[in-house]
Amino acid sequence: xxxxxxxxxxxxxxxxxKRGEMPKLKAMLIKAAVxxxxxxxxxxxxxxxxxxxxxxxxxxxFDGSFGTPRKIWNLLQASAILLGISxxxxxxxxxxxxxxxxxxxxxxxxxASITCMFYIGxxxxxxxxxxxxxxxxxxxxxxWAGIPGFFKAIWNTNETxxxxxxxxxxxxxxxxxIMFWVPSGSMVLGLVNSEGKNGWFPSIxxxxxxxxxxxxxxxxxxxxxxxxxxxxxxxxxxxGESENTARYIGINVKNVIIRTVIISGALCxxxxxxxxxxxxxxxxxxxxxxxxxxAIMVSWMSKFNPITMIFSSILVCFLQKGAGEIASxxxxxxxxxxxxxxxxxxxxxxxxxxxxYQIHFRKNERKxxxx
Amino acid sequence: MKKVxxxxxAVLMLLTLxxxxxxxxxxxxxxxxxxxxxxxxxxxxxxxxxxxxNAACAALGLTESQIIMKVNIPEGSECYDAxxxxxxxGCDLVFADSFGHEDFMIQAAKEFPDVQFCHATGTxxxxxxxxxxxxxxxxxxxxxxxxxxxxxxxxxxxxxxxKITADKAVIGYVGAWAYAEVKSGYTSFFLGARSVCPTxxxxxxxxxxxxxxxxxxxxxxKLINDGCVLISQHADSEGAPKACEDAxxxxxxxxxxxxxxxxxxxxxxxxxxxxxxxxxxxxxxxxGKGADIPYDWCGxxxxxxxxxxxxxSKVAAPGTQEAIDAAIAAxxxxxxxxFDTSKFTVNGAKLDSYKADVDSDANxxxxxxxxxxxxxxxxxxxxxxxPYFDLIIDGIEAKQ
Numbered sequence: 128x129x130x131x132x133x134x135x136x137x138x139x140x141x142x143x144x145k146r147g148e149m150p151k152l153k154a155m156l157i158k159a160a161v162x163x164x165x166x167x168x169x170x171x172x173x174x175x176x177x178x179x180x181x182x183x184x185x186x187x188x189f190d191g192s193f194g195t196p197r198k199i200w201n202l203l204q205a206s207a208i209l210l211g212i213s214x215x216x217x218x219x220x221x222x223x224x225x226x227x228x229x230x231x232x233x234x235x236x237x238x239a240s241i242t243c244m245f246y247i248g249x250x251x252x253x254x255x256x257x258x259x260x261x262x263x264x265x266x267x268x269x270x271w272a273g274i275p276g277f278f279k280a281i282w283n284t285n286e287t288x289x290x291x292x293x294x295x296x297x298x299x300x301x302x303x304x305i306m307f308w309v310p311s312g313s314m315v316l317g318l319v320n321s322e323g324k325n326g327w328f329p330s331i332x333x334x335x336x337x338x339x340x341x342x343x344x345x346x347x348x349x350x351x352x353x354x355x356x357x358x359x360x361x362x363x364x365x366x367g368e369s370e371n372t373a374r375y376i377g378i379n380v381k382n383v384i385i386r387t388v389i390i391s392g393a394l395c396x397x398x399x400x401x402x403x404x405x406x407x408x409x410x411x412x413x414x415x416x417x418x419x420x421x422a423i424m425v426s427w428m429s430k431f432n433p434i435t436m437i438f439s440s441i442l443v444c445f446l447q448k449g450a451g452e453i454a455s456x457x458x459x460x461x462x463x464x465x466x467x468x469x470x471x472x473x474x475x476x477x478x479x480x481x482x483x484y485q486i487h488f489r490k491n492e493r494k495x496x497x498x
Numbered sequence: 499m500k501k502v503x504x505x506x507x508a509v510l511m512l513l514t515l516x517x518x519x520x521x522x523x524x525x526x527x528x529x530x531x532x533x534x535x536x537x538x539x540x541x542x543x544x545x546x547x548x549x550x551x552n553a554a555c556a557a558l559g560l561t562e563s564q565i566i567m568k569v570n571i572p573e574g575s576e577c578y579d580a581x582x583x584x585x586x587x588g589c590d591l592v593f594a595d596s597f598g599h600e601d602f603m604i605q606a607a608k609e610f611p612d613v614q615f616c617h618a619t620g621t622x623x624x625x626x627x628x629x630x631x632x633x634x635x636x637x638x639x640x641x642x643x644x645x646x647x648x649x650x651x652x653x654x655x656x657x658x659x660x661k662i663t664a665d666k667a668v669i670g671y672v673g674a675w676a677y678a679e680v681k682s683g684y685t686s687f688f689l690g691a692r693s694v695c696p697t698x699x700x701x702x703x704x705x706x707x708x709x710x711x712x713x714x715x716x717x718x719x720k721l722i723n724d725g726c727v728l729i730s731q732h733a734d735s736e737g738a739p740k741a742c743e744d745a746x747x748x749x750x751x752x753x754x755x756x757x758x759x760x761x762x763x764x765x766x767x768x769x770x771x772x773x774x775x776x777x778x779x780x781x782x783x784x785x786g787k788g789a790d791i792p793y794d795w796c797g798x799x800x801x802x803x804x805x806x807x808x809x810x811s812k813v814a815a816p817g818t819q820e821a822i823d824a825a826i827a828a829x830x831x832x833x834x835x836x837f838d839t840s841k842f843t844v845n846g847a848k849l850d851s852y853k854a855d856v857d858s859d860a861n862x863x864x865x866x867x868x869x870x871x872x873x874x875x876x877x878x879x880x881x882x883x884x885p886y887f888d889l890i891i892d893g894i895e896a897k898q
Contacts, residue, residue, distance in 0.1 A: 195586045198583060311678065311888075312676045313677050315598040315600075321604075407575045409574065411573055414572075414574055454569055461569050
């Protein structure tokens with residue numbers, strides 16, 4: 128008894144140690160195993176909650192994204208939007224600037240483009256309108272992010288709260304303008320320039336979302352190069368690791384913060400432009416649909432690597448579409464799909480844990496000490 | 499010979515019958531209907547549509563595989579994408595339930611002329627003139643008028659019991675937006691109440707949201723504090739009925755019966771039942787006569803599109819049911835008009851002529867004379883089904 132107590136004190140039932148570098152293959156295998164357990168766990172939850180055949184549920188999820196060519200395009204479109212916003216928040220987060228305001232920055236970017244389409248839709252050619260909208264959106268997004276960035280750099284205000292609050296201001300600004308534009312009070316703007324399609328992205332090869340996807344693909348390459356190869360990208364990494372180190376090696380931290388946050392906002396503006404001109408051609412205060420927040424998760428899940436983000440955003444959109452498909456095809460409540468999506472994401476994130484850490488149980492103690 | 503002939507005839511008849519049945523069965527089995535809902539059944543607005551869709555499909559004997567429902571579809575390109583996906587899945591008919599879905603439904607309707615697209619609460623079908631795009635609403639102003647009678651009777655009871663004086667018969671109304679649909683609703687409710695309680699007046703508070711429990715609750719509380727002795731609403735949550743139950747103020751709700759959550763104050767609710775419309779569009783499309791679905795369909799009391807929920811006898815004044823029944827009979831006979839211009843004034847004057855914005859255009863110009871035969875012709879045939887009564891009449895205190 129005495130001995131046992133002593134042992135418990137010295138050595139807990141379960142303890143965790145950090146692993147060293149692990150071969151890539153082994154890391155991949157561990158991740159795959161954890162994700163497989165996640166899938167099985169989802170199946171178990173499905174049976175317990177709905178008594179549906181889990182294979183049927185998984186098939187429905189798969190059909191949601193890959194059932195028809197159109198669904199594949201819609202998946203790619205949704206992934207492109209999420210990926211673009213994830214890329215946009217990445218420079219800020221890599222610098223450890225908690226930009227929770229992507230939702231609002233994208234929304235004001237979108238609002239800027241819609242405003243251009245609304246007021247000068249008839250007076251300039253479509254291509255020029257698209258170009259003007261682009262600059263308007265970029266400026267709007269930069270300003271929306273730049274304000275909290277400036278306050279952070281100069282007065283060290285809390286950027287998480289500040290950027291978050293800016294989301295609400297953006298949503299109200301959209302409501303205000305719609306109220307102004309639609310005097311009937313219906314609060315629905317509808318499609319802008321639906322007749323001449325002025326300011327709408329052209330369809331390429333008959334695909335209305337192809338241009339969106341190509342622009343985001345280009346953006347991915349640019350952000351990747353910027354973060355990995357440019358001096359500014361390096362400065363971001365240093366400031367993110369330690370502001371004191373950055374100062375010591377002569378980096379102007381204030382400048383880097385403001386510059387990076389403005390770049391982050393500008394990229395959000397670009398995504399707003401794509402949503403306005405290439406996707407919705409209209410706006411509601413909820414038009415970004417939470418992507419500004421999901422993007423934060425995608426960015427962190429991918430360890431700020433733009434190439435990994437491609438896969439992460441496709442995965443997240445696949446899960447979201449699957450959740451919707453379960454609701455419509457199997458007549459299950461849409462919450463069931465969301466529960467399954469949540470479980471999968473939890474397992475994917477925790478797979479990282481098993482790669483970086485090792486769990487030991489008490490009985491292994493002798494072996495471990497022998498080593 | 500005769501025998502052979504009769505046998506051949508019999509066989510032929512059987513064959514034609516079976517093929518007739520088979521083809522009939524084919525048409526029905528092939529048929530698919532898709533629904534697009536803004537939220538899921540957690541929203542009272544969407545639940546009303548989902549229930550109607552299920553009831554209509556069950557009544558027409560559609561099987562589960564013939565019905566596809568997409569929930570939580572926002573009012574953006576997602577609606578267009580959802581409509582296209584439903585067409586890809588083989589739907590012959592696509593229905594959407596939210597005002598903001600309209601443009602995206604029209605976009606899809608233009609792309610798929612062989613599929614019927616029906617949209618509730620919209621305003622553009624009669625000007626777009628597409629053979630496969632249709633709007634629908636219901637003469638809910640009649641239902642609200644009837645609910646208003648129940649409210650007016652209650653006010654009379656409060657006056658006769660000495661709880662309030664006649665000049666204090668103030669109704670409070672929680673409205674979502676300063677929009678024709680809401681204005682038409684509270685005006686008809688008020689006119690119903692004033693038809694039995696002539697001293698009634700009304701105060702309107704807008705929440706600027708279709709669904710916000712906290713805002714609707716606090717708006718109701720504000721109205722009660724401002725002296726309103728009865729509350730009604732046009733917003734989709736249970737916020738206002740709950741505030742009324744806490745304060746002991748009689749309440750008239752919308753679309754759902756609130757007796758279970760406010761047993762001591764819930765009076766009655768008016769509601770739109772979409773089942774008759776759903777059955778109409780499914781039947782027409784199934785028969786291949788989709789183009790016969792009217793551009794604008796306005797349901798009424800007659801076929802059960804406009805309904806009242808159960809009257810709470812614990813709260814209602816005696817004689818309420820009889821008064822409502824008499825008004826229903828008068829509506830059916832055509833002798834009663836809700837917006838009878840001899841019954842209300844605007845800025846102190848009788849309304850002899852009014853141009854409403856019936857046809858949608860970018861500048862929202864008033865375009866149609868809507869006063870005919872001494873009444874404001876709301877949701878009329880040949881105009882459009884969605885409400886356009888956007889005046890504030892004397893006796894109602896509201897922001898424009």
